[in-house]
Amino acid sequence: MERRRADIIAETLEERICDGTYPDGERLDEVRLAESFGVSRTPLREALQKLALSGLVEQLPRRGVFVRQPGPVELMEMFEVMAEMEAVCGRLAAARITDEALAELDAANAECRKAVTAQDADAYYLENERFHHIIYRESGNAFLAQETGSLHRRLKPFRRMQLRLRGRLPQSMSEHEEIVAALRAGDGAAAADALRAHVAVQGEKFRFLMARLKSAAE
Amino acid sequence: MERRRADIIAETLEERICDGTYPDGERLDEVRLAESFGVSRTPLREALQKLALSGLVEQLPRRGVFVRQPGPVELMEMFEVMAEMEAVCGRLAAARITDEALAELDAANAECRKAVTAQDADAYYLENERFHHIIYRESGNAFLAQETGSLHRRLKPFRRMQLRLRGRLPQSMSEHEEIVAALRAGDGAAAADALRAHVAVQGEKFRFLMARLKSAAE
DNA sequence: CGGACATTTTTTGTATACAAGGAGGTTGAC
DNA sequence: GTCAACCTCCTTGTATACAAAAAATGTCCG
Incomplete structure (x- = not known):
């Protein structure tokens, strides 16, 4: 099974959130992350949405996504x-x-x-x-x-x-x-x-x- | 809470899948659906990925998404x-x-x-x-x-x-x-x-x- | 006539360009 | 001095353009 970049990015971000690299409440900037991964915003946004659905980040419309560590x-x-x-x-x-x-x-x-x-x-x-x-x-x-x-x-x-x-x-x-x-x-x-x-x-x-x-x- | 078009589309598609408008195994064509909704492929793809994560469709990389009714x-x-x-x-x-x-x-x-x-x-x-x-x-x-x-x-x-x-x-x-x-x-x-x-x-x-x-x- | 290879075409995945809404700062009035 | 309105910039959401991969088609050889 071949994988999309978006999936790999989602996995990486998931790890980083779980291991505390990104603290609770941190905003995940699309452009900065995209640059750091060397991709455009498109696959990165897909990854973020995936994380949002699994509950690891919260996505406020027009505001951005924020890591949401469970309290x-x-x-x-x-x-x-x-x-x-x-x-x-x-x-x-x-x-x-x-x-x-x-x-x-x-x-x-x-x-x-x-x-x-x-x-x-x-x-x-x-x-x-x-x-x-x-x-x-x-x-x-x-x-x-x-x-x-x-x-x-x-x-x-x-x-x-x-x-x-x-x-x-x-x-x-x-x-x-x-x-x-x-x-x-x-x-x-x-x-x-x-x-x-x-x-x-x-x-x-x-x-x-x-x-x-x-x-x-x- | 304001909503994105992608979310509205996802909801609509979810309904259509549940009520059987799209039969099991049907491929959901991105461009056709995008046209029918009057949007570009971007929000439509986001909607499809959302459905994929909730298990209503299966997403084969580089192949497309197919509705997957539970057997x-x-x-x-x-x-x-x-x-x-x-x-x-x-x-x-x-x-x-x-x-x-x-x-x-x-x-x-x-x-x-x-x-x-x-x-x-x-x-x-x-x-x-x-x-x-x-x-x-x-x-x-x-x-x-x-x-x-x-x-x-x-x-x-x-x-x-x-x-x-x-x-x-x-x-x-x-x-x-x-x-x-x-x-x-x-x-x-x-x-x-x-x-x-x-x-x-x-x-x-x-x-x-x-x-x-x-x-x-x- | 059938099968395999090459080519064309369609479709997905990604990048970029554009639009719209919000955050923050500045300026003006009270 | 403080509050509010406006303006600017930045970020997100969407559209379009491009690239790559898979499916479809046609052609050539056996």
């Missing part, structure tokens, strides 16, 4: 929805998952365990992501998997951050094992609860981090 | 997700709903009842929509309400269709009352179950309609 409230809301969607994925997957997928989950968890002993949060996140995406897929509902993955992607930087909290890695690890156990047992309710809690606690941890950052700034 | 499988998947999301809204709303909102739900249901006796499926759908959106809002999670509303919008034509089935109106009506009762009682699990079933049955009815349409075509 603490919105982030908590998003984590709540994420938890519920993963729970649904888990409940459906418990009834539909294949043995092969269970083996994949075990494999991902094994890699996770390695990362835990190595205290490598980045490596952990990578395998953790694989773990979750397998569950999305095994929900047997491609649309659900798509939507859940999309939200996962949007929360990625925030999910990632809380993994650096002391003791979070082993805790997350044991939650993973509980999830797999429920899936293997075909217990939809248990899988849903385990996944909901697993994601919800991420929201909690993240909120804690936010609060600490804020107080540190004062 | 039966995808529709069932979407209904399944819709049911789950409404269930979540209901569960949260049961704990967070205000007395005013409960009164609003009663009012919407009263209008629904009128529509049932009048056998007016269109009027019913209108109030039905209000009913559901109140629950989305009362979930107390603006992000969830947004996402749920967005999916509702996408399924609108299909949700609407099944209301014309014989006996569906009174059945839907009684489901509504069960939902309100659960919400009033603050019973989150009951509200979730009632809403999930209410939406899931819509998917079932719709599938039935699809099957009948298909067999009639043979």
Whole structure:
């Protein structure tokens, strides 16, 4: 699949917004960005509109586009929805998952365990992501998997951050094992609860981090 | 809020796709459409990209955009997700709903009842929509309400269709009352179950309609 | 007569040019 | 001195022009 420049630009800008290169409220100037990318305004505008639709920037007509980092409230809301969607994925997957997928989950968890002993949060996140995406897929509902993955992607930087909290890695690890156990047992309710809690606690941890950052700034 | 032509065009095209003016697989010609709207290709392309991101059309690079009606499988998947999301809204709303909102739900249901006796499926759908959106809002999670509303919008034509089935109106009506009762009682699990079933049955009815349409075509 | 290659034509993607609306500054009046 | 109106400049939205890629057509060879 060949790609347009506009798509590549959108991806780059998305990364920059997520990693904080552009702070909240910053106006993204079409001409300056176009110059910096070495393209005209046309593909750049397309990229900005794409970002606007995915909610990363706000587009005020005749005013410009502004990066719109989700505030603490919105982030908590998003984590709540994420938890519920993963729970649904888990409940459906418990009834539909294949043995092969269970083996994949075990494999991902094994890699996770390695990362835990190595205290490598980045490596952990990578395998953790694989773990979750397998569950999305095994929900047997491609649309659900798509939507859940999309939200996962949007929360990625925030999910990632809380993994650096002391003791979070082993805790997350044991939650993973509980999830797999429920899936293997075909217990939809248990899988849903385990996944909901697993994601919800991420929201909690993240909120804690936010609060600490804020107080540190004062 | 002033609006761009591109947005108006996107809305118009969205309607046309939903109501079947453009059949599945049809290529949307940029120049022809631009002429018909009396604009240049620029705003029209922006509109098409917007539609592509919301999933109503598929955009093959260097090939063009094609309307992509969801197939039966995808529709069932979407209904399944819709049911789950409404269930979540209901569960949260049961704990967070205000007395005013409960009164609003009663009012919407009263209008629904009128529509049932009048056998007016269109009027019913209108109030039905209000009913559901109140629950989305009362979930107390603006992000969830947004996402749920967005999916509702996408399924609108299909949700609407099944209301014309014989006996569906009174059945839907009684489901509504069960939902309100659960919400009033603050019973989150009951509200979730009632809403999930209410939406899931819509998917079932719709599938039935699809099957009948298909067999009639043979 | 069929298939493959070259050419033409159509269509998308990008660049540039133009128009229109808003932000900010300046000037004038009170 | 302050507020308001006007004017200017800048930015966005739209139109047109150009380039590149894919589809269509025709031609040549087997």
